[in-house]
Amino acid sequence: MNLSVDLCGVTLANPVMTASGTFGSGAEYAEFVDLNKLGAVVTKGVANVPWEGNPTPRVAEVCGGMLNAIGLQNPGIDLFIKRDIPFLKQYDTKIIVNVCGHTTGEYIEVVERLSDQPVDLLEINISCPNVKEGGIAFGQNPKMVEDITSEIKRHAAQPVIMKLSPNVTDITEMARAAEAGGADALSMINTITGMKIDIHRRCFALANRTGGMSGPAVHPVAVRMVYQSAQAVKIPIIGMGGIANAEDAIEMILAGATAVSVGTANFTNPHVSEEIVDGIRAYMERYQVSDIKELIGAVHDR
Numbered sequence: 001m002n003l004s005v006d007l008c009g010v011t012l013a014n015p016v017m018t019a020s021g022t023f024g025s026g027a028e029y030a031e032f033v034d035l036n037k038l039g040a041v042v043t044k045g046v047a048n049v050p051w052e053g054n055p056t057p058r059v060a061e062v063c064g065g066m067l068n069a070i071g072l073q074n075p076g077i078d079l080f081i082k083r084d085i086p087f088l089k090q091y092d093t094k095i096i097v098n099v100c101g102h103t104t105g106e107y108i109e110v111v112e113r114l115s116d117q118p119v120d121l122l123e124i125n126i127s128c129p130n131v132k133e134g135g136i137a138f139g140q141n142p143k144m145v146e147d148i149t150s151e152i153k154r155h156a157a158q159p160v161i162m163k164l165s166p167n168v169t170d171i172t173e174m175a176r177a178a179e180a181g182g183a184d185a186l187s188m189i190n191t192i193t194g195m196k197i198d199i200h201r202r203c204f205a206l207a208n209r210t211g212g213m214s215g216p217a218v219h220p221v222a223v224r225m226v227y228q229s230a231q232a233v234k235i236p237i238i239g240m241g242g243i244a245n246a247e248d249a250i251e252m253i254l255a256g257a258t259a260v261s262v263g264t265a266n267f268t269n270p271h272v273s274e275e276i277v278d279g280i281r282a283y284m285e286r287y288q289v290s291d292i293k294e295l296i297g298a299v300h301d302r
Contacts, residue, residue, distance in 0.1 A: 008159035012039035019263030020098035032270035040094035065215020069208035115157035139165035149181025230256025246279020
């Protein structure tokens with residue numbers, strides 16, 4: 001039985017990876033999860049300099065998931081290269097570095113710093129606010145998506161995955177723009193913008209007022225967007241959004257995802273990513289699927 005998948009020329013032992021921002025860079029989960037059993041670890045977002053993130057409170061539980069407004073707090077590329085890459089290199093798993101920035105130049109600085117590092121792929125978080133364009137996220141304007149993708153590809157030594165925001169009118173427009181810019185793959189979806197109000201104190205639950213919603217409630221939206229994008233582009237897709245078990249992961253693969261990322265579920269069950277790998281294997285045995293590639297995009301009408 002073959003669970004391995006090819007992602008932009010990089011072979012993953014299985015299609016299960018961790019979603020950026022929910023797993024740190026692996027160290028805090030290493031005592032719970034055998035990282036060798038994962039297809040890849042996707043790191044927390046890394047910027048050219050340390051980011052403090054947003055003021056607290058910045059996490060709130062909501063029905064069917066959670067809101068976060070962490071603000072991409074991270075230690076910066078210098079410490080990441082010194083501390084986190086050597087830690088991950090101890091394990092037999094692929095390393096995908098999530099890159100964030102406020103301007104194209106900031107993204108490029110990180111991408112260039114990583115060009116000679118032993119990492120396998122780059123995931124570009126284009127939900128960051130573009131300070132030179134008045135704060136609009138890069139991922140909400142198709143021309144901006146194509147331009148920043150093209151520019152990053154000019155400087156990247158590793159394959160480039162563009163992480164798409166769901167906070168748009170037409171996800172396929174963004175998917176096509178990233179492909180036109182030369183993206184090697186897409187990952188989707190990032191969080192959906194939401195808000196929670198404390199009715200007893202009559203104040204916002206988050207200091208940032210709004211935050212990104214993740215968890216089981218967003219899963220049907222994510223599956224729909226992965227399916228639509230898989231019909232619109234030819235490059236591989238990493239599906240994420242509310243994956244809490246093997247059934248959710250398989251659903252995403254049937255919709256067209258080559259691989260999947262597990263995020264919010266890590267907070268309630270740190271063993272979940274390993275369990276999903278085992279669950280996919282059990283599903284393949286049950287339905288006599290010899291190669292997981294047979295399942296990618298295999299959904300059909302009744």
